[in-house]
Amino acid sequence: VVDIRKFYAQTGAFTYDPGFTSTASCRSALTFIDGEEGVLLHRGYAIGELAERSSFMEVAYLLLNGELPDASELDDFVATITRHTMVHEQLASFYRGFRRDAHPMAVMCGVVGALSAFYPDSTNVHDAGQRLVASHRLVAKMPTVAAMAYKYSIGQPFLYPDNSLSYAGNFLRMTFGVPAEEYEVNPIVERAMDRIFILHADHEQNASTSTVRLAGSSGANPFACMAAGIACLWGPAHGGANEAALNMLREIGTPDRIPHYIARAKDKDDPFRLMGFGHRVYKNYDPRATVMQKTVREVFGSLKVSDPVFDTALRLEEIALSDPYFIEKKLFPNVDFYSGIILSVIGFPTSMFTALFALARTVGWIAQWNEMITDSDQKIGRPRQIYSGPTQREYVELAQR
Numbered sequence: 001v002v003d004i005r006k007f008y009a010q011t012g013a014f015t016y017d018p019g020f021t022s023t024a025s026c027r028s029a030l031t032f033i034d035g036e037e038g039v040l041l042h043r044g045y046a047i048g049e050l051a052e053r054s055s056f057m058e059v060a061y062l063l064l065n066g067e068l069p070d071a072s073e074l075d076d077f078v079a080t081i082t083r084h085t086m087v088h089e090q091l092a093s094f095y096r097g098f099r100r101d102a103h104p105m106a107v108m109c110g111v112v113g114a115l116s117a118f119y120p121d122s123t124n125v126h127d128a129g130q131r132l133v134a135s136h137r138l139v140a141k142m143p144t145v146a147a148m149a150y151k152y153s154i155g156q157p158f159l160y161p162d163n164s165l166s167y168a169g170n171f172l173r174m175t176f177g178v179p180a181e182e183y184e185v186n187p188i189v190e191r192a193m194d195r196i197f198i199l200h201a202d203h204e205q206n207a208s209t210s211t212v213r214l215a216g217s218s219g220a221n222p223f224a225c226m227a228a229g230i231a232c233l234w235g236p237a238h239g240g241a242n243e244a245a246l247n248m249l250r251e252i253g254t255p256d257r258i259p260h261y262i263a264r265a266k267d268k269d270d271p272f273r274l275m276g277f278g279h280r281v282y283k284n285y286d287p288r289a290t291v292m293q294k295t296v297r298e299v300f301g302s303l304k305v306s307d308p309v310f311d312t313a314l315r316l317e318e319i320a321l322s323d324p325y326f327i328e329k330k331l332f333p334n335v336d337f338y339s340g341i342i343l344s345v346i347g348f349p350t351s352m353f354t355a356l357f358a359l360a361r362t363v364g365w366i367a368q369w370n371e372m373i374t375d376s377d378q379k380i381g382r383p384r385q386i387y388s389g390p391t392q393r394e395y396v397e398l399a400q401r
C-alpha cells in the first residue's frame with residue numbers, strides 16, 4: 001500500500017504555483033516585459049517605437065530572426081510571405097462543413113489544425129528548413145484563413161489574396177471586398193490595421209504562447225501547435241477580452257451609468273469584472289493600450305468619424321484610475337480596452353476581434369515555437385502536481401457498494 005504522505009516527504013519539495021505567477025517555464029530572447037514600469041520590448045526595441053516607426057512585416061522579421069531587416073532583407077521577406085498567401089483550394093470544403101453562423105474562432109481552431117494535413121513535411125520539426133517554410137506559411141496564410149472565416153460567417157464568397165497589396169491591405173480587401181467590385185484600401189485604415197497587428201505580435205509567456213510551447217514540446221507539428229494556441233486565446237480572460245470589453249462598453253452605454261458598473265466590479269459577490277482592465281504582469285498602464293488609444297484618436301480624426309463608446313471608455317478609465325479599489329489592486333487598461341473600438345469603426349463585428357488577435361499573435365507563437373525547438377535545455381513540458389485525492393484503498397465489488 002502506497003503511503004502518500006511518505007511519498008511527498010521522500011520526493012522533496014514541489015513548487016506549488018497554480019497560474020504560474022512566479023515560475024519561468026523557459027528562457028527566451030524575444031520579448032521583455034517590466035510590468036511595474038509598463039515597459040514592453042521586442043528583441044530590445046520598445047513597442048511604442050515599433051508601432052510608430054516600423055511595419056508589421058519588419059516586426060515579424062525581427063521576432064523570427066533576431067534583428068531588424070535591412071531594405072533588401074525586408075523586400076525578400078515580404079516577397080516570401082506574399083508567395084505563400086494562398087491556401088489549398090480544398091480548404092474551402094473544410095469551411096463548408098461548419099454551421100453557417102459558426103464563430104470565426106471555432107472555424108480557425110479547426111482550419112489551422114487542418115493545415116497540418118496539407119503540409120505533412122512540417123512534422124519534421126528538427127529540420128530547420130522545414131521549420132522556416134512552416135513559419136512563413138503560417139504568417140502568410142493567417143490573414144487568408146481569418147478573412148475566409150469571416151466571409152463564411154456572413155455567407156459571402158471567398159476572395160483570393162491580391163498579392164499586389166500589403167499584408168494589412170490584402171487582409172482588408174479579402175475581408176471587406178466583394179468579387180467583381182474594385183476595393184480601394186484606405187491608407188489610414190491600412191496603417192491602423194498594421195499597427196494593431198504590431199501591438200499583438202508577441203507578449204512573452206502568456207497563456208496561449210505557453211500552450212503553443214507546451215504542445216510543441218512533445219514534437220507536435222507547428223500547425224497543430226498554432227491550433228492549440230488559438231483555442232487558448234479564445235477565452236474571455238485572454239484574447240476574448242477585446243470582444244468582451246466592447247460588449248461591456250456598449251452595455252454601459254452612457255457615462256452616467258459608469259458608477260453602477262464600477263460598483264459591480266468592486267463587489268466580491270458579483271462575478272462581473274471590468275473587461276479590458278487588469279493584467280497578470282502589468283501593474284501599470286499597458287504600453288500597448290497607450291498606442292491603441294492614440295490610434296483611435298488618429299483614425300477618428302482622419303476619417304472624421306466618432307463613436308460615443310470611445311467617450312464612455314475614456315470616462316470609465318478616468319473614474320477607475322481615481323478609485324481606491326483600482327489604485328490599490330493596480331488595475332489599469334490593457335491592450336484590449338481600446339482595440340475593440342477601433343476594430344468596430346473599421347467594420348469588424350465583435351466575433352472577429354479575437355480572430356484578428358490570433359492572426360497577429362501567430363508571429364509570436366511561431367517565433368517562440370522555433371526558439372523552443374532549438375533550445376538544448378528544452379524538455380517535454382510536464383508539470384507535476386500536489387495530489388489531493390484519497391489515499392490507497394481496497395477495491396469494493398459493485399454488489400457491495
Ligand code: ACO
Pocket residue numbers: 019236237238239241265266272273274275276277278279280281329331334335336
Ligand atoms: N475588474 C475588477 N476587479 C479585478 C479585475 C477587473 N478587470 N481584474 C482583477 N481584479 C481583481 C480581482 O478580483 C482580484 O481581487 P482580490 O485580490 O480581492 O481577489 C485582484 O484584482 C487580482 O486579480 P486576479 O484575477 O487574481 O489577477 P490575475 O493576474 O490572475 O488576472 C486578468 C489577470 C485575468 C487579466 C484579470 O485582471 C481580468 O480578469 N481582467 C479582465 C479580463 C481582461 O481584460 N483580460 C485581458 C488580459 S490582456 C490579454 O489577454 C491580451
